[in-house]
Amino acid sequence: MQLxxxxxxxxxxxxVEKMIASFAQMERDxxxxxxxxLVDDHSHKPVPLNMFxxxxxxxxxxxxxxxxxxxPAARNIGVHEAxxxxxxxxxxxxxxxxxxxxxxxLDAERLQQNEIxxxxxxxxxxxxxVEINPHINSFLICRSDFMRVGGYDESFSGSxxxxxxxxxxxxxxxxIKRKLMSTMAFVVASATQDLDRDKSINQTILERLxxxxxxxxxxxxxxxxxxxxxxxxLSVSA
Numbered sequence: 029m030q031l032x033x034x035x036x037x038x039x040x041x042x043x044v045e046k047m048i049a050s051f052a053q054m055e056r057d058x059x060x061x062x063x064x065x066l067v068d069d070h071s072h073k074p075v076p077l078n079m080f081x082x083x084x085x086x087x088x089x090x091x092x093x094x095x096x097x098x099x100p101a102a103r104n105i106g107v108h109e110a111x112x113x114x115x116x117x118x119x120x121x122x123x124x125x126x127x128x129x130x131x132x133x134l135d136a137e138r139l140q141q142n143e144i145x146x147x148x149x150x151x152x153x154x155x156x157x158v159e160i161n162p163h164i165n166s167f168l169i170c171r172s173d174f175m176r177v178g179g180y181d182e183s184f185s186g187s188x189x190x191x192x193x194x195x196x197x198x199x200x201x202x203x204i205k206r207k208l209m210s211t212m213a214f215v216v217a218s219a220t221q222d223l224d225r226d227k228s229i230n231q232t233i234l235e236r237l238x239x240x241x242x243x244x245x246x247x248x249x250x251x252x253x254x255x256x257x258x259x260x261x262l263s264v265s266a
Contacts, residue, residue: 029085031136035049036067036102037095038122044075046216049128050123052083057129060085063111063203067102068256088257097188100180101251105202107174108249114139115174119166129215131211136168142204146167146211165192166213177202178245181237190234209266
């Protein structure tokens with residue numbers, strides 16, 4: 029396998045279903061090229077496990093602790109479990125068209141160390157698909173660079189916002205250059221609704237962390253997890 033794709037979810041069954049369908053098509057077209065990793069951020073409405081059947085290169089993990097907005101831990105666990113050096117971290121409501129799979133593979137092959145690749149995006153509006161700005165939480169990176177900046181800072185876990193911004197600042201201040209990829213990402217699902225999106229707590233944390241000359245994550249891999257698919261393999265826990 030040459031490229032890991034890592035995503036995470038909380039309760040959003042419809043978005044997971046769309047992502048699984050995309051993974052299945054990629055695996056049919058390019059067997060054993062992609063490694064797929066999903067992390068369940070302790071969903072209160074668990075995704076049916078039979079949804080994951082049929083994908084040979086998919087593994088799904090679940091965070092054991094019930095902590096709100098634990099995307100930092102979900103991403104850190106996903107990268108830890110990923111089998112490839114080149115990794116796409118993808119928001120659950122994003123995806124790639126089948127015709128762009130080869131483009132994604134080329135983008136991954138061309139990405140160098142000390143680079144982070146962001147994807148141009150399309151979103152469906154009333155008049156059709158329109159191009160929108162890249163999102164800072166869907167990107168291509170080398171595992172070694174992700175680990176060098178300390179991954180996502182789990183200081184932000186428990187409240188909404190700012191973890192993506194701080195990760196990007198850590199990359200930039202540690203010499204990892206932003207690069208625009210050729211592959212288009214598509215917003216294909218809706219974000220999870222009815223969640224508290226007040227940023228005030230994490231904004232205070234961000235301001236403290238940003239005061240360092242060369243910022244780096246303070247808290248990393250502080251949560252435990254278990255493998256929920258496939259069941260035939262032993263579970264891994266921190």
